[in-house]
Amino acid sequence: MSVMEKSKFRSFLQEHDQKTWNEVVDRLVPSIHPVDRAATRIWFGFWPLELREALADPRGTEEMARVMDLEGKWQLEELIDAEVDFLYGAKYWVPVKKAVLAHAERYQTPQGKDLEQRIREVAGEVATSEKIDESVVLGITAVAFMALQQIGTEALAKVADKPVARSWGSEAPEQVVKRREKSRAGLVSFLKGQGQSHRVVWDESREGAFFLARHRQDLAMAAATDTRDYRAMDYRCLEGPIPVECRVASCGYCWVGVLSGHRNLSDISDFERERLDYFGYDSVNEAEDPQPLIRLACQTQCLGDVTLVTPPWNGELKRRHHRSRDELGTA
DSSP: OOHHHHHHHHHHHHTOOHHHHHHHHHHHGGGSOHHHHHHHHHHHHHSOHHHHHHHTSTTOHHHHHHHTTOEEOOOHHHHTTGGGTTSGGGGGHHHHHHHHHHHHHTOOGGGOOOHHHHHHHHHHHHHHHHTSOHHHHHHHHHHHHHHHHHHOHHHHHHTTTOOOSOOOTTOOHHHHHHHHHOOOOOOOOSSTTOOOEEEEESOTTSTTOEEEEETTOBHHHHHHTOOSOOTTTOTTOSSSSSOOSOSSSSSOTTEEEEEEOGGGBOOOOHHHHHHHHHHTOOTTSOTTOSSOSEEEGGGOBBOSOEEEEOOSEEOOTTGGGTSOTTTTTOO
16 A cells, blocks of 8 residues: 555544544444444444544653553554454454455545445445355444554554454354343342342353342442452452452443443443543443443442453543643643
8 A cells, every 4th residue: 555545544534533433333333233233332432532542642652641540451553453352243353454454455535435334335345255244244344444543554454364362153143142132040049138149241252251240239349259360360450350449430440341231230320420421431322321331330230141341441531631731741
């Protein structure tokens, strides 16, 4: 790809801000296979364009990471392949990456296609070549476009042949949906008043990666009952598999994506919604949805079985708006 072609396609992508992307994803979601509808929104919640733009501040990436108290792994370039594997469409990650790069290669401004049309076109090409339904790869194709916008064509091209580590095996997308939605009878305690327990899967790609939550117990407290050593896996995991530093929504560590069963969680409170907004975690949550896909585990009560996805980073994305110029060391 020539420098001119790269510049043209990059300029096209940079015309699309967070709001525009949210609108595009909203229009795509009804056409995405149910297996990846929530997963697609969650990925865009974990990797908002706002994070990339904040880290591009003239003060430098390290300074902005300090300002926003970023913890964990927040460099998309290093996680581009690892952080798509909770999408079923990641089975086709290599052909999707190559198709998106090929689209960038042949990009011509006069074509007059908008971003949504381009995503659908590339998804259709992959679906034809892989002999699958377009809906299965539509979500992962949108992810690839956003990834290209954030990390650039050269960085994406370097990993074009790298598949995700997770093996989805021969399980069909319909089977995955059925498995996730399968109702599991609660474990009724022999102790009077103990009530029902619910299964909370925190990583469906790992065998045995679940814990039990008592009915109406918050997810963070329930996770803490799992005493296995998760800190060796992720230093943010002080108690259980969900990162947590407080119990009152002041740290933002415990934000999670709800891959399935989000209607099995308590309604979001005004306080939780305000905290999600403060941390900048609510970019994909719908304002009127009482049980959105991005939640704070310490504020969310479990009412049934759920499957979660944990973001690799946490911080205060919008904190930069609340600190003075003097605090940031600017003139």
